[in-house]
Amino acid sequence: MSIRHALLAILDQGPCYGNQLRSEYNRRTGAAWPLNVGQIYTTLDRLERDGLVRTSDRDAQGHLFYEISDGGRAEVAEWFANPVAGLSSARDDVATLVALAVTLPGVDAAAVIDVQLAAARDRAADLRRESIESAGSDMGLAASLVLTARMAAADAEVAWLDAAATRVGTEGNTSGELTVDTVAPRRGRPRNTPQ
């Protein structure tokens, strides 16, 4: 639900054509999450389908302009006025992976965590470098904020994985391992004995 709203919010400033929207989106988010060109048009189609946008006239250059509707404006206002589901409420693949690594017998949880930790550290370092390199440039406040958000997320991931590694090392997974058997449905009788 992010791209939809982002494009809509930009269109709230005035009519734009496809590629223009792409540029705007990239510039404002610091090109952090690259947006495929085609996606613009599919998203615009869907916005039009939902009556939030309508196609306007064509340019002298042939650019096809899209214009926001009243409904679209309302949607933008609502977007800006209410909480959105952020990363902290999203399904976390790394956490899922680690949780399963810890609970599944036969998986070296420590090794799994190490791999993810190394990758997360790389990622954090990349972002930090990017931040330093673009320090003197003309990067706007928005792009700068996005960059710090990504760094914060990466750092949090590193810190958590670090703590997880320690806990797995000390607490072990002795009581953590869960065989599928444990969950035998109530109406029971020993069911499947994996392997």
Added chain:
Amino acid sequence: MSIRHALLAILDQGPCYGNQLRSEYNRRTGAAWPLNVGQIYTTLDRLERDGLVRTSDRDAQGHLFYEISDGGRAEVAEWFANPVAGLSSARDDVATLVALAVTLPGVDAAAVIDVQLAAARDRAADLRRESIESAGSDMGLAASLVLTARMAAADAEVAWLDAAATRVGTEGNTSGELTVDTVAPRRGRPRNTPQ
């Protein structure tokens, strides 16, 4: 790509039937990200379509068991051995929202941030409470790790929003505001003057 792999990893322990997989998934992830029952079956269908799983026999109770294939086992091994794309590389809706709020004239960025900040704080507090309540319980290591991961993500979000509020307050969005005009395509002539 998370649910697929999670179910596959559980199936790597031995055959399971649908609802059993649901229980396993919920238990191992501390039921943090609730999984609709139907999703299990759609996912299993797709796993079967891809040859990573095959249906096994039926139980005396009529339970339909699924069994992992060699290809599935390979996929699980690969999943555990390589970095996965975590939250830190995902599109961040909150950051996008704030970035747009800061760059779009006519939007009260400070107010937008406040709303998100309040929601994030609530979320963090909820998780902290959940953590305290389940302190003495028999929560396994995995579920505990997942909970801390969620708290870490929520805290990071709060901290970032806090910093963003400050920066928006001090740096203002004077130089940050970007009219759509700014981006006039190179081959140019003043194009659309929004509003």
Added chain:
DNA sequence: CGACACATGTAACACGTTACATGATTTG
């Protein structure tokens, strides 16, 4: 001219998600 960027589109697919239908079994 040829390479490249601009610009618009389309077709297909993946995954996640929900709502609904259906039956059996347990339990109060």
Added chain:
DNA sequence: CAAATCATGTAACGTGTTACATGTGTCG
């Protein structure tokens, strides 16, 4: 018996994402 739970499924939809086709204008 009635309600709740267990269990299996299906149909439909939404967004994100990619790969591809196509044309035009610019620039060396």
